[in-house]
Amino acid sequence: xxxxxxxxxxxxxxxxxxxxxxxxxxxxxxxxxxxxxxxxxxxxxxxxxxxxxxxxxxxxxxxxxxxxxxxxxxxxxxxxxxxxxxxxxxxxxxxxxxxxxxxxxxxxxxxxxxxxxxxxxxxxxxxxxxxxxxxxxxxxxxxxxxxxxxxxxxxxxxxxxxxxxxxxxxxxxxxxxxxxxxxxxxxxxxxxxxxxxxxxxxxxxxxxxxxxxxxxxxxxxxxxxxxxxxxxxxxxxxxxxxxxxxxxxxxxxxxxxxxxxxxxxxxxxxxxxxxxxxxxxxxxxxxxxxxxxxxxxxxxxxxxxxxxxxxxxxxxxxxxxxxxxxxxxxxxxxxxxxxxxxxxxxxxxxxxxxxxxxxxxxxxxxxxxxxxxxxxxxxxxxxxxxxxxxxxxxxxxxxxxxxxxxxxxxxxxxxxxxxxxxxxxxxxxxxxxxxxxxxxxxxxxxxxxxxxxxxxxxxxxxxxxxxxxxxxxxxxxxxxxxxxxxxxxxxxxxxxxxxxxxxxxxxxxxxxxxxxxxxxxxxxxxx
Numbered sequence: 080x081x082x083x084x085x086x087x088x089x090x091x092x093x094x095x096x097x098x099x100x101x102x103x104x105x106x107x108x109x110x111x112x113x114x115x116x117x118x119x120x121x122x123x124x125x126x127x128x129x130x131x132x133x134x135x136x137x138x139x140x141x142x143x144x145x146x147x148x149x150x151x152x153x154x155x156x157x158x159x160x161x162x163x164x165x166x167x168x169x170x171x172x173x174x175x176x177x178x179x180x181x182x183x184x185x186x187x188x189x190x191x192x193x194x195x196x197x198x199x200x201x202x203x204x205x206x207x208x209x210x211x212x213x214x215x216x217x218x219x220x221x222x223x224x225x226x227x228x229x230x231x232x233x234x235x236x237x238x239x240x241x242x243x244x245x246x247x248x249x250x251x252x253x254x255x256x257x258x259x260x261x262x263x264x265x266x267x268x269x270x271x272x273x274x275x276x277x278x279x280x281x282x283x284x285x286x287x288x289x290x291x292x293x294x295x296x297x298x299x300x301x302x303x304x305x306x307x308x309x310x311x312x313x314x315x316x317x318x319x320x321x322x323x324x325x326x327x328x329x330x331x332x333x334x335x336x337x338x339x340x341x342x343x344x345x346x347x348x349x350x351x352x353x354x355x356x357x358x359x360x361x362x363x364x365x366x367x368x369x370x371x372x373x374x375x376x377x378x379x380x381x382x383x384x385x386x387x388x389x390x391x392x393x394x395x396x397x398x399x400x401x402x403x404x405x406x407x408x409x410x411x412x413x414x415x416x417x418x419x420x421x422x423x424x425x426x427x428x429x430x431x432x433x434x435x436x437x438x439x440x441x442x443x444x445x446x447x448x449x450x451x452x453x454x455x456x457x458x459x460x461x462x463x464x465x466x467x468x469x470x471x472x473x474x475x476x477x478x479x480x481x482x483x484x485x486x487x488x489x490x491x492x493x494x495x496x497x498x499x500x501x502x503x504x505x506x507x508x509x510x511x512x513x514x515x516x517x518x519x520x521x522x523x524x525x526x527x528x529x530x531x532x533x534x535x536x537x538x539x540x541x542x543x544x545x546x547x548x549x550x551x552x553x554x555x556x557x558x559x560x561x562x563x564x565x566x567x568x569x570x571x572x573x574x575x576x577x578x579x580x581x582x583x584x585x586x587x588x589x590x591x592x593x594x595x596x597x598x599x600x601x602x603x604x605x606x
Contacts, residue, residue, distance in 0.1 A: 096164055096209060096225060097160065097163050097164065097316060097325070098163065098164040098165060098166040098225050099156055099159070099163060099164075099165055099166070099326055099328070100165075100166050100167075100223070101149070101152055101165050101166060101167035101223075101226075102152065102184070102253065103148050103149075103152070103183075103184030103186070103187045103249070104148065104184055104248050104249045104252060104253045105147075105152040105155055105246050105247075105248075105249070106148060106151065106246070106248060106249040107147065107151060107245050107246050107247055108247075109241075109245040109602065109605075110605075111239050111241050111245060111605065112147070112151070112239075112241055112245055114239060115235070115239040115241060116143055116146060116147050116150070118239075119146060119150070120139075120142070120143055120146065122198075122202060123142065123198050124136055126198045126201060126202065127194065127198070130201060131197070131198075141186075141191055142191055142194075142195070144186060145186070145187055145188070145191050145195060146195050148184070148186075148187065148249065149192065149196075149199075150199075150204075150228075150232070150236075152165060153165055153205065153226065153227070153228040153232065154228060154233065154241065154243070155243055155246055155328070156227075156228070157228045157233055158242075158243045158330070159326045159327060159328040159329075159330075160312060160327070163227075163326050164208055164209075164225035164226060164227045165225070165226050165227070166222070166223040166224065166225050166226075167196075167223055167224060167226060168223040168224070169193055169196050169224070170189065171189045174187060174188065174189040174192060175189060180273070181254045181273060182253075182254050182257070182271050184249065184251075184253070185251070186249065186251065196226075199232070203229055203231050204228065204231055204235075205226050205227065205228055205229060205232065206226070206227050206229055207224055207225065207226060208225055208227055209224075209225050210224075211224050240601075240605070242598040242601065242602055243330050243595075243598065244298075244330070244598050244599045244601075244603070245602045246330065247295065248291075248333060252288075252291075252333075253333075254335070255284060255287045255288070255291065255333070255334065255335040255336065256283050256284045256287065256335070256336055256338075257271055257335055257336065257337045257338065258271070258274050258338045258341060258342075259271055259272065259337060259338065259340075259341070259346075260272055260340070260341050261339070261340040261341065262339075269339060269340070272341060274343075279343055280343065283336060283483075286483060286487060287334060287335070287483075289487070289490055290483075290486045290490065291332075291333050293489075293490050293493075293495060294332045294333065294352075294495065295332060295333070297367055297368055297495040298366075298367070298368050298369065298596065298599040298600075299329075299332055299352075299353075299354070299365065299367055299495070299497065300329055300365070300366050300592065300595055300596065300599075301329060301361065301364045301366070302364045302365075302366050302589065302592055303361075303364060303589065303592055304588040304589050304592075305588065305589065305590055305591050306588070307364075308327075308591055308592075311358075311361060312326070312327050314358060315327045315356065325356070327353065327357070328353060329353055329595065330353075331351060331353040331356075332351075332352055332353070333351055333352075334350065334351040334352060334498070335349070335350055335351050336348065336349055336350075336483075337350055338476075339472055339475075340472065344473075344476055345472045345473060345475070345476055346472055346475050346476060346479070347475065347479035347480070348475055348478070348482070348500055349479065349482055349483075349486075349498045349500075352497060354497050354504065355498075355499055362374060362499075362504065363534075365504055367495050367497075367505065367506045368495075369596060370506040370507060371506070372504050372505060372506055372507065373504070373505065373507055373510045373513075373533060373534070374499070374502055374503065374504045374533070375502065375510070375513055375514055375517055375531055375532065375533055375534070376501060376502040376503075376531070376532055376534060377501045377517065377521065377529055377530070377531060377532075378529065378532050379397075379398040379399070379530075380478060380501040380529065381416075381420060381471070381478070381501075382398040382459070383525075383527070383529045384474050384477060384478070384525065385459075385462040385465045385470065385474070386462060387525050387526070388462075388465075389461055389462055391461055394459075397409070398458070398459070399413050399416065400412075400458075401451075401454040401457075401458050402454060402457060402458065403454060404444075404445070404454065405444070408442060408444055411441050411442045411445055412445070412451070414441065415435075415445065415451055417471070418431055418432060418435065419431075419432065419451075419452060419466060420466065420467075420470055420471035420474070421469065421471035421472060422467050422469065423467075423468065423469035424467065425452065425467045427467070428448060428452055428467040429447070429448035429452060430448065431448070432445070432448030432452070433447055433448045436448075452466070452467060477524065477525070481524045481525075482498050482500070482503075484520040484523065484524065485498070485503060485516050485517060486498060488516045488519070488520060489505070489512075489513070489516060492512055492516075494509045494512055494513070495509075496509075496513060496516075503517065517531045518531055
């Protein structure tokens, strides 16, 4: 039901204001943040006594903690995009359910948050761009209130020298091992559910804590020009499957594992890093500590796993090249396979493919779901029992275990590795190591071998206008080759030394990137 706000806005209109949900876990023990919160707290005490009429201020440490969480998340939201809002339901009905819920910030309490919100509004530090969500007749508005930091708050924080890289997870971090129910008809996803910890969940959480700790110690970014960043932000807005505008937060580095259908043996993949949410063609611009990166993928991973389950070798050739389909349709065929392998029934698989074709998500040249399904079975008769049988989510659990092993092996070598399900990204100096780790990890879990391929790389820097005057590349055996020739796509990776003029031009075009880089090292060296 559409619920109308007093000012006439409807929920669908509210959803068009880009916003991120208040999580309650942004925190910092950085001295600059500590000094800022202390000054803000002095003003809060004055407001509480003179304006709110409080005689005694209790729970001062809790107030400081929650003030820190709320203000830092507003700041981080602003740094993602000045027009982005933060949505928060500051009411007892919502926050009262936090205690005992492993997915909610139990350190957040209703009365304290209510006072913090009122104080920040009174002193002009925050605004409610769409007004307050409140009862309208017999109904209550179903969207959380949107909040934004004002220029006054942002200016004050910058005066204290605070930047986004001084923000860390709360001492009691968010739950990183998530279990969800099976998605019901009409649902976008299953519901997060409580569970009792087991040896498996305890170990999985400990492993992921180690992985997230290592990620937090590296500066992971996108080497975009300012113009490219604007274009990417506009594209990301339209990528959310839940129908709401999204945002680009380059400080999102913490991962979590999501298990499905109320089972810790289904799903379990790693989610959360910003690099997973950007369009594929932007991944070549990912940098780790200022260095270019390379991506390696497993070739036909789920096909290889299914053949391994049957104990037979995977046939040579492209598993997605089907009889009667042109090679140009490969991307659509691969996308279709990912749909089919996750459907539990043939009828469901056929109907889903037909709907995707009708909606324009898949090419009409695929024909229809039944034709495509039969083409897969004709191509892979030895594993046809797995096709359209719900096998996909079981395979995801196995590939998540392989991913975990890769990331843990990377930690042992102090290598920062970014997961993208069946692919992984690392700096060019670590790519030979990544290649070896991926081969080893797959063999340890599956007992067979698999082909590991580098993704094609873009050797032009930023916008194709910069050319390296010298470069070296590392092949998959780890041998470094020096060459003064023009850069080509034959290299597995590259390091490029640019001319002075090109460096100056790049900095001029990429001021936001270099500003983030400067902020990272400032936060690192001033702690």
